[in-house]
Amino acid sequence: MTAALRLRGVVARRRSGNAVFSLDIPALTLPEGGLVAVTGASGTGKSTLLDVAALAARPETAAVLEVAGTDAAILWRRGRLEALAALRGASFGYVLQTGGLIPFLSLRDNARLAQDFSGRRDEARITRLAEALEIGELLGRLPAALSVGQRQRAAILRALAHRPSVVIADEPTASVHPDMAETILALLAEQAREAGAAVLLATHDAAAAARHGFALAPLLPVPGEAASVLAEPVLA
Numbered sequence: 709m710t711a712a713l714r715l716r717g718v719v720a721r722r723r724s725g726n727a728v729f730s731l732d733i734p735a736l737t738l739p740e741g742g743l744v745a746v747t748g749a750s751g752t753g754k755s756t757l758l759d760v761a762a763l764a765a766r767p768e769t770a771a772v773l774e775v776a777g778t779d780a781a782i783l784w785r786r787g788r789l790e791a792l793a794a795l796r797g798a799s800f801g802y803v804l805q806t807g808g809l810i811p812f813l814s815l816r817d818n819a820r821l822a823q824d825f826s827g828r829r830d831e832a833r834i835t836r837l838a839e840a841l842e843i844g845e846l847l848g849r850l851p852a853a854l855s856v857g858q859r860q861r862a863a864i865l866r867a868l869a870h871r872p873s874v875v876i877a878d879e880p881t882a883s884v885h886p887d888m889a890e891t892i893l894a895l896l897a898e899q900a901r902e903a904g905a906a907v908l909l910a911t912h913d914a915a916a917a918a919r920h921g922f923a924l925a926p927l928l929p930v931p932g933e934a935a936s937v938l939a940e941p942v943l944a
């Protein structure tokens with residue numbers, strides 16, 4: 709079966725001066741429509757993992773780095789940056805901590821832009837998703853004219869608008885009230901399921917992720933080293 713995302717034997721590094729942080733990902737598979745939460749304390753490498761999985765950072769080594777049937781490890785080795793960018797635009801949607809919306813575009817235009825990058829303009833889908841997320845009335849507004857919670861809903865809309873196979877969500881609830889965090893996680897899980905998209909979430913809050921049906925993949929620090937290793941998620 710084609711996985712939405714499959715990593716095998718991937719090592720990611722982050723360097724600053726002489727300091728090197730190393731992340732070992734022996735195996736990570738997101739089935740189509742699967743929900744996986746990468747958990748771990750601050751500095752254990754959650755963002756590093758998401759950057760490599762989302763093809764935003766080059767892995768140090770990668771035996772397999774497969775996105776919707778295409779092996780991006782080969783594209784990285786051959787320096788095929790345009791092919792990587794096209795794969796990124798078509799396959800991923802992003803939900804970021806602060807929304808990550810383009811400030812001078814309305815919500816509708818933010819969602820249209822995501823669709824245009826992958827050549828999948830679909831106005832009816834934008835309207836339908838916005839209504840499900842209860843921001844249907846707000847599509848003409850700029851992001852600055854929204855509450856933080858509404859902005860996160862808009863980020864989910866933008867992430868799902870172009871039918872990505874994987875939604876990447878890096879601490880999407882870090883800047884909202886705990887009650888709103890529950891709502892956002894529930895909406896993210898529910899709308900991704902509806903759209904058939906897998907979700908790779910990074911969060912400090914393993915309990916909340918588990919409550920919303922995410923399989924947990926903890927990052928375990930390697931004692932005495934600036935390094936972490938990913939435990940394989942246990943899929944329900």
Ligand SMILES: Nc1ncnc2c1ncn2[C@@H]1O[C@H](COP(=O)(O)OP(=O)(O)OP(=O)(O)O)[C@@H](O)[C@H]1O
Binds near residue numbers: 750754757
């Ligand atoms: N640009 C960088 N250059 C060098 N080291 C970095 C860089 N960014 C992060 N690191 C180091 O890499 C490690 C992993 O960072 P990362 O941001 O992936 O962790 P995280 O689990 O997402 O943390 P947080 O929960 O605080 O966002 C940390 O120890 C950090 O100090």
